[in-house]
Amino acid sequence: MSKSTRTLFAAPKSIRTLFVTPKSTRPLFVTPHVARTLFVIPQAALTLFVIAAAVELIGVATDIQSLQWIAKPLLAPLLIWFVLTNHGGRLLVAALAFATAGDIALLIPGQLWFLLGMAAFLGTQIALTIAFVSQRRPKIWTVVGYVTLWAAVNAALWSQLGALRVPILVYSVALTAMACAATAVSARTGAGGTLFLLSDLLIGVGAANMDFPGRDLVVMSTYAAALYLITTGSAVNARAGEADTSEADTSEADGPAPPAHHCSARPSGSRHPAQPASPETAPQSGPNRNPARPARPSDHHADTAR
Known part of the structure; x- marks a missing residue:
């Protein structure tokens, strides 16, 4: 393989960091070759998602249930593949x-399956809201706008929903909170949250027996676009956050620059200057470093006495 080809298929630093870890912690099946191969997986997942979404839209437009059963259950799993x-x-x-x-639940006709599908998507909205709010809080004017929209829509549909009033009311609270929180993460994620809100709003319109031609196609197209924008927007934001964290960790690891001069001697002007060596410890000059001790006065008196 040529050098240019190896460069083309070389995994980026984020992928290498994820899969190419020290041998002591790396799974046995993950090798550098596997890590380079996995670089193409995110793009493949998104490509397959677009294909599945197109098949699903064709199935909805032509009312072919078999196409919908094949394509719709694959949409979110393909994005999970991308996220992982x-x-x-x-x-x-x-x-x-x-x-x-x-x-899957909404593919099955009947009010029970509709409620089960709504309960599953309630979990989706709660998980997304927690994920978004943990990153950044929306502005107060955004919150006021979405709360006003939620109240207006529920007031308009309330009399037409019948037994579904309370479940849709509860679900719409979580849905609106998710769409509002998504606006604070990024423009792409915010657009995805708005499309998710629009898609489920049209489902509520259908539940209120206020149908119109092409509603199912609009519901599905806005839903697929919402999943795509939310997932890719969150992934981009997560990579940006990891890059910032990595830079901060590198700065902390490097530490402050060492001083230009590092020595043990005290600088001039110190409150405690170095003390001169005592005569006993000071080195002697000359060939004999231990000269004879001079006679003390007491010794002279002793010699005189003798």
Whole structure:
């Protein structure tokens, strides 16, 4: 393989950090070659998601149930695949897992399955809201706007919902909170949250017997776009956060620069200057470092006495 080809297929630093770990902690099946191969997985997952979404939209437009059963249950799992190979968080994976259960439940006709699907998507909204709020809080004017929208829509549909009033009211609170929190994360994630809100709003319109031609197609297209934008937006934001954390850790590891001069001698002007050596310890000059001790006065008197 040429040098240019190796460079083309070399895994980026984030992927190498995830999969190419020290041998003491790296799984046996993860080798550098596998890590380079896994670099193409996120793009493959998104490509397959787009294909599955297109098949699902064709099935909805033509009312072919078999196409919907094939494609719709694959949408969220393909995005889970993308998240797991892009340092995604557990809450996002949990939200997409709940969405998978909700998609399957809503394929089955009947009010019971509709309620089960709503319960599954309630888990999706709660997981996404916690994930978004943990990163950044939305602005107060955004909260006021979404609360006003929630109250207006529920007031407009309340008389038409019948037995579904309370379940839809509870679900709409979580849905609106998620859409509001998504606006604080990034523009892409905020757009995804708004499309999710619009998609489920149209489902509520259908539950209130206020149908219109092409509603199912609009519901599905906005839902698929919402999943795509929320997932990719969250992945981009997670990578940016990891890059900031990595830079901060590197700065802390490097520590402050060492002083230009580092010596043990006290500087001039110190309150405690170095003391001169005592005569006993000071080195003697000349060949004899231990000269004879001079006679003391007491010795002279002793000699005189003798």
